[in-house]
Amino acid sequence: MTIENQNFLAEKEAPVNCSGVYTEKVPNHEAENGFNQKRKQKGSLKKKLLIASVLALGAYAAYTTITRVSYYDDRTSSIFTNPDISEMYVKYLSNRKRDLNIEIVESIPVAKRSEPAKSHKRAKCNDLTFDEGYVTDSNEAFGRTGAVATDEGRCSQIGIDVLKEGGSAVDAAIAGGLCVGLLNAYTSGIGGGGFMLIRKPNGESETIDFREMAPSGSKPDMYVANNTLSTFGGLAIGVPGVIRGYELAHKKYGKLSWSRLFQPTIKLAREGYVIGTPLANSMRNREKDLRTAPGFLEVYFSPNGTLLQAGQISKRVKFSETLEKVAKLGADEFYKGETTKSMVKAIQDAGGIITLQDFANYKPEIKKTQVMEYNGRKVITAAPATSGPVVSTVLNILQGYKLKQASKRPLSTHRIVEAFKFGFSLRTDMGDPNFVDNSFIINKCVDKEFGNSLRARITDDLTHSYQYYDLKNEIKNDRGTTHLAILDKDDMAVSFTSTINLHFGSKVIDFNTGVIFNNEMDDFGTPGLINAFGLPPSPSNFIAPGKRPMSSTAATIVEKDGKVEFVLGAAGGSKIITSTTQVLLNVIEFNKSLKQSVDMPRIHNQLLPEITEYEKGYPQFVLDSLEMKKHNLTVMSPGSSIVQGIRRLSDGRINAVSDGRRFGIPAAY
Incomplete structure (x- = not known):
């Protein structure tokens, strides 16, 4: 690889920050790429011209909003801010790669922007279904034989x-x-x-578990005197x-x-x-x-x-x-x-x-993997010392809600956050299976009755303090990481x-x-170090010679009809769990493309600290709803989680996406 080619892959233009754009309805994710023939057949030219005509009439009147679109960069902006209709529609067509006649679009006159609305007006729209905005513009690749998604384009190649x-x-x-x-x-x-x-x-x-191992001279209390x-x-x-x-x-x-x-x-x-x-x-x-x-x-x-x-x-x-x-x-x-x-x-x-x-x-x-059924698919995750069982627990809770039928996105978001909290509570009891018996947790997290019992405890109008979720020990954060997703011609997948x-x-x-050496010993818990919430560290994750610390990694592979449909995973410490789950839900439940799902803003709650983090660009009306349910909201640091994903589309093509938050570039052929 020449230096010139390296330079192109390393310094490709940074992803566009398109945070805060969301529409009431988005076309089917496979149709947007122009490959879904069935949708093309249904979407006749007559129907498209009718839609364009209605849009034009609405623009002339300047009072009728056909599709609500919000362009905002902070929480004070309004979902009723109405951009120039022609600008909005051209951007809409460009982003979705629609095939309407551009002359129709260019004929639409300019409409004036409306005045920003206040938050109390947003509350009136809480019963509508909106889509999240997009906080990045991730790179994607398409092929029919194989794909590789990493956070470095040269490595994908x-x-x-x-x-x-x-x-x-x-x-x-x-x-x-x-x-x-x-x-x-x-x-x-x-x-x-x-x-x-x-x-x-x-x-x-x-x-294959090749997690770092504690040295033979390690002791549980080796960091008590100086935890740095x-x-x-x-x-x-x-x-x-x-x-x-x-x-x-x-x-x-x-x-x-x-x-x-x-x-x-x-x-x-x-x-x-x-x-x-x-x-x-x-x-x-x-x-x-x-x-x-x-x-x-x-x-x-x-x-x-x-x-x-x-x-x-x-x-x-x-x-x-x-x-x-x-x-x-x-x-x-x-x-x-x-x-x-x-x-x-x-x-x-x-x-x-x-x-x-x-x-x-x-x-x-x-190690054996953990397998569960979700929405007609087989979801494969890794067992402890990874956090695969946490992902399984969250999905087990959520599958009883039929999120796809939910008309209120704020409520769905609240339920997802609550499921995260129950999942993280479970994580504190897990550890290296050579030292800790995780069998009870592994069996429980995919048990439907267990999922039903946790779901029954979720209240739709209110969140709760950490004690409500049966947390016994502190939640240890890990950080860093990189993730790679690979799918080959033989349908072998690696996450x-x-x-x-x-x-x-x-x-x-x-x-x-x-x-360069790791500092993975920091992922263990240390006896006697009580955290700010008065919780002790988890004995399941105490240091012992030859022991491997718990990890937040949550590599996931999904099968549908006997073939690989998704290869997913993330970097980002504890946010690996929530980001991987959200991307999967965005595609399966909310009908997004893989790229849209990766680009959408994320939300995170790991039970402690008692905050719900959100990426800037998350829809304000959803945040308003969460605040009403007593969630303590705070803005997430940019680039906190980085997802790599591969998806096999219904037409047989392979779609690879590398998260724009770390400027990744996938490759496919």
């Missing part, structure tokens, strides 16, 4: 190249994951861990699992050679790569930390000591040499070789307790989340190998 060469979805996941670990090194890499949810061509599924040691420095590092996880996945499902999968990333690291905007932003925000380590100074700073910027070239030559060794000698080089010795020394020099034996003892694990936790993990980098 590397994955597609693997598929085109006859590689499996697992091959593409490994090649793409290695790439993201270089180009977005602040989120993931071979110094971290992850989970790979795999749906085989025969319909069977499993999860769990986030920064050598003591924060868990034994990395990525390379062993890749090895196991490749041995079971790989088609191309192990070495082949490493070559694109080796070349990028050795010859140089264009720094993308997300990496540059993270580097700038953590410049002080990066300056403390010679390994970071060598790769992210210019010779005169200035921090590299987006669009400039970075080289990680030592890291490329490490990848070359692992590609040639296998995973043992990382866990039992000279590379291991260098990494252990770097970790211990930074105050860590990981030993050579800890690396040698690390083993990935194959794969990898992380080093906080941006640049522990901020420890081995100068000799170039490996």
Whole structure:
């Protein structure tokens, strides 16, 4: 890949911020792309001309609003703000790729804007069904054979190249994951861990768990005296699992050679790569930390000591040499070789307790998946230590509402938030299955009677304090991560989340190998540290030698009629759970395209702290309704969750979408 091509993929124009646009009715999501022949047949030219005529008459009168549209950027704006009708309609046609005669549109005269309405007028419209606005303009790709969605366009292309060469979805996941670990090194890499949810061509599924592991010298109270040691420095590092996880996945499902999968990333690291905007932003925000380590100074700073910027070239030559060794000698080089010795020394020099034996003892694990039925589909998620059961619980609650038939979107949103709260309460009882018996929770979360019992406790007119949801322990946040979604020609799907936790993990980098290490030990709970709500940490997630901390990852694969329909997942810590669920609901329940579903603003509630977060651009009338139900609302930080998704459309095409919140670009063929 040339530097010029890298530059195009890394610095593609940032997604347009089109927050706050919503319409009363949106055409069927498959029709908008011009491929739904049945809808085209139904939508005759006569019918289209009639619609256009009505719009024109309404514009001339300047009093009749055919379709309510709101353009607002803050919570003081009105849903009755009426833009120029011709401007509105042209934008509507452009966004939806409709095929009406443009001459009809151009003939519509200009209408004056109405005065902004007050919030009490909005309340009168609460019984209407509106659609959310869009907070980003995500990139999408279409194909018929395979697709890869990542948060870095160059990595999506590397994955597609693997598929085109006859590689499996697992091959593409490994090649793409290695790439993201270089180009977005602040989120993931071979110094971290992850989970790979795999749906085989025969319909069977499993999860490969290569989550980081607590060192043999770990103790439950090791951070009581100084809890900052769990986030920064050598003591924060868990034994990395990525390379062993890749090895196991490749041995079971790989088609191309192990070495082949490493070559694109080796070349990028050795010859140089264009720094993308997300990496540059993270580097700038953590410049002080990066300056403390010679390994970071060598790769992210210019010779005169200035921090590299987006669009400039970075080289990680030592890291490329490490990848070359692992590609040639296998995973043992990382866990039992000279590379291991260098990494252990770097970790211990930074105050860590990981030993050579800890690396040698690390083993990935194959776990059963959790499967449930939802709306005529089979939903596959990973079991603990992931948060797949939380997603299952939320869906189990919501499927009794028949959301598709709901005429009031505010009420549906309230119910979704309440389901989130019950799901997060359940999460505090889960832990590493090698140390905690999760069988009761795993069985309960898909049990219809259990879903019915939780649904019966949701009150449509009011939310409640955290005690109402049976919360016993504090909710531990995790952060960071990257996600990849892959679908190949054989209907093998991979939903794969990898992380080093906080941006640049522990901020420890081995100068000799170039490996950046995680700070995953921070995802454990620490005994005795009572949170601000008076809740103790969960014993299920206490530190123990060889234990893996709970994760918010929620990789999801959905089947319909025996074939893969969706491959979904997200980055964003605890918001992974809520963002993945919302995107799925937006398509299945609210008839949105995958791109629309990803672009729509999200809402989040994890029970504690007692706030409901919303992305700027969320419909004001929905927020008003939530406030009336006593939700404590606060604006979500931009880009808090990043979704990657693939969908098989009814006509057989494959649609891949990479979230514009991190400027991702998918690929398909």
